[in-house]
Amino acid sequence: MEQITIHNLPFKPFVTSDKIAKTNAFLAKRIAEDLGPDEEPVFVGILNGSFMFVSDFIRNYPHPCHVSFVKLSSYKSLDSTGVIKKLIGINEDLTNKTVIILEDIIDTGTTLEEIYRIFNEQNLKQLKIATLFFKPEAYKKELPIDYVGLEIEDKFIVGYGLDFDGLGRNLPDVYQIDK
Ligand SMILES: O=P(O)(O)OC[C@H]1O[C@H](OP(=O)(O)OP(=O)(O)O)[C@H](O)[C@@H]1O
Numbered sequence: 157m158e159q160i161t162i163h164n165l166p167f168k169p170f171v172t173s174d175k176i177a178k179t180n181a182f183l184a185k186r187i188a189e190d191l192g193p194d195e196e197p198v199f200v201g202i203l204n205g206s207f208m209f210v211s212d213f214i215r216n217y218p219h220p221c222h223v224s225f226v227k228l229s230s231y232k233s234l235d236s237t238g239v240i241k242k243l244i245g246i247n248e249d250l251t252n253k254t255v256i257i258l259e260d261i262i263d264t265g266t267t268l269e270e271i272y273r274i275f276n277e278q279n280l281k282q283l284k285i286a287t288l289f290f291k292p293e294a295y296k297k298e299l300p301i302d303y304v305g306l307e308i309e310d311k312f313i314v315g316y317g318l319d320f321d322g323l324g325r326n327l328p329d330v331y332q333i334d335k
């Protein structure tokens with residue numbers, strides 16, 4: 157893998173698609189073991205970034221499950237604006253359901269806070285959070301994160317669904333800003 161340029165900024169290879177695939181399998185196995193075969197969880201992906209993760213993750217999930225998406229948005233560029241908008245919500249009734257949120261990345265935790273606010277209003281059986289990437293040094297909240305794929309340093313990444321100003325989501329591997 158070579159260094160790449162997106163919007164004039166250099167990015168270096170960081171996590172290969174192979175490592176991502178292994179991490180997905182590990183997360184799905186752990187969640188399946190915790191929930192067991194009869195739970196029928198609703199996996200909820202947070203758009204846009206999570207679309208690739210969700211699609212690969214659920215292929216590794218061995219038991220019956222549902223899949224849905226919500227769209228919230230805060231990031232405009234490299235930094236969070238801190239403003240969250242809920243653009244698409246879930247229509248189905250989640251009362252008494254086990255909901256597992258699937259995030260591509262938890263960074264400052266601003267989005268996660270909003271997720272807890274929205275889903276705690278519904279009378280769920282349980283709410284669990286799974287994220288492929290987590291930046292512990294950037295995380296500013298106390299909210300629990302149940303399943304973490306990979307802990308990473310506090311540097312901007314792109315690829316595998318994650319974008320930098322709209323570009324880079326299609327990259328199968330993940331790249332880290334090189335500066
Ligand atoms: O912990 P935080 O600091 O809130 O950052 C994490 C959020 O940022 C990204 O979404 P973004 O708002 O960029 O929207 P996108 O998924 O459409 O790219 C990512 O997909 C997470 O949802």
Ligand code: HPA
Pocket residue numbers: 231261263311312313314318319320
């Ligand atoms: O490092 C990141 N890359 C892309 N999107 C993001 N959203 C929060 N952190 C990131």
